[in-house]
Amino acid sequence: MSYQWPLDASELFGERYPQMINTGLPVSDVDTVRAAVADMWTDAPGGWVHEWSKLAASYAEAGAHERAALAYGWAKFPALADGGKRVALARQLEQYQLAAPGFGLEFQRQVLGLPYRGGTTDVSVHVFTPFGLPPGRPVLIASGGVDSWKMDVHGVLVLLATQLQLRVVAFDIAGTGESAVPMTGSGGAEIVGGLIDHARSLGNGVVGHVGISMGGYFSARSGLAGDVDAAVVLGGPVEAAFTGERKAVFGMDGIVGNALGFDAPPSPEEFAASRAEFSLRPLLDQDRNAPMLIVNGADDVHVPQHDTLVFQGRRDTVVDLVPDTGHCAVSKWGEVFPTVIGWLDRSLAAAGTSR
CATH class of the missing domain: 1.20.1440 (de novo design (two linked rop proteins))
Known part of the structure; x- marks a missing residue:
């Protein structure tokens, strides 16, 4: 639809x-x-x-x-x-x-049958493996957001795999790209959970999750739930973005409406009802999260600052609201990603030694 x-x-x-x-x-x-x-x-x-x-x-x-x-x-x-x-x-x-032969690392395209609402759904993943990768390394799962999908963030995926020297499994979140099912919070999280289980079998059992934009919603969810060993949330909406108080701009209402599976523009009431179930407030109220790195631009027009700053003061959590840049701090990725890579390297190594 x-x-x-x-x-x-x-x-x-x-x-x-x-x-x-x-x-x-x-x-x-x-x-x-x-x-x-x-x-x-x-x-x-x-x-x-x-x-x-x-x-x-x-x-x-x-x-x-x-x-x-x-x-x-x-x-x-x-x-x-x-x-x-x-x-x-x-x-x-x-x-x-x-x-793919010019990517500078081993590339595989696979289709996985992952759990979804009592059955399975086919999820196409792209696996990036540095040449000569030793056994026993962590694995990273990663995705873009609601309008920029796994092939669109290719440079980030290669950077993470090569700089961290680990395998990266890239996917499209539910309702986007090659996904065969609409985007929902619970259904999308179920798919991510199945992918995390799969990723644990590919390395030393340690799994990190990097999510960009709406993908950051799902990495926030897996990090808050403690389902992964480390989570990076880059511009992810988690709570305030799903209320009706903020007007959608630059066509985001239609982008999200398509991802949610509507076949015509939804009414304001339909749109609000569909988004309400995404709030991560229940998980934010718990104290069980994995180590988390939360990053966004201070001038984001899509995700309120609240959805970044709400993580301040949580245990094992680093928050960086980057000034003078917008959604996902994309104009400052040259500054942001060295921080992301360093944090992931330390966090995944610590998770490995504690196993």
Whole structure:
């Protein structure tokens, strides 16, 4: 189920521009697409999917498959709301697999049957393993968010695997990307729980969880519940973001509505009811969390500061609200990720020695 909704492409470029250029695309090429796009949904010259796909096809023809995958990722952004977006996702996957020999580490694509509501659901995962990885290393599970999925955060996944010298298992959260089920808090967490169990069998039994944006909701959930040995929450909503007090901007209402499985724009009452079950207040009221690192930008327009600062004072928890940057602190990832990597290295090593 999916639907289109009113969305200003120029506003979307304004908000996502740092992400577009910080994940590997040349500024000049992004600027060219930005100048050409006049409409979000028209699948024709001047349309978002058309212009991004045109750039991606030029990369593919030149053999620049990794850049082609990134550009097709923007073509299908921000939701699989029509056939053109779904075609772009299929082409992104095709180009991504063609690029894999150049990733600089071992890459495997697997489909896992993970627990979901009394049965199982197929979850496609991408496994990154540094060459010559010794046995007995921790494993990291990682995901992007509600509109930037596992292939879109490729650079982060490779950075984590190579810098930490461990295996990274990347996935799309429920309701996004290649997921076959809608996004719910409990159902999505059940899938994550199954993936954590799988990851424990791949290394020394120690598992960390890195979540970006809405993926950070699920890493916050697994960290607060003590289901993992360390959790990094990068721009994750946990409580205040799910109330009706904050107006959605830059099309986030439609992005989330698609992920939730609606086939038409939900009424305010339907939207509020669907989001209410996501609040992590019950887990925040407990004192059982794994070590956690909570990071976000102070100027985030999507996630209130409360959802970062609420972690202050918790045991085994480090909180960093980064000034002068927005959602997920994406414009300062060059500063943020050395901190993330250092913290994970220490936390996972400590978890290993305590086993």
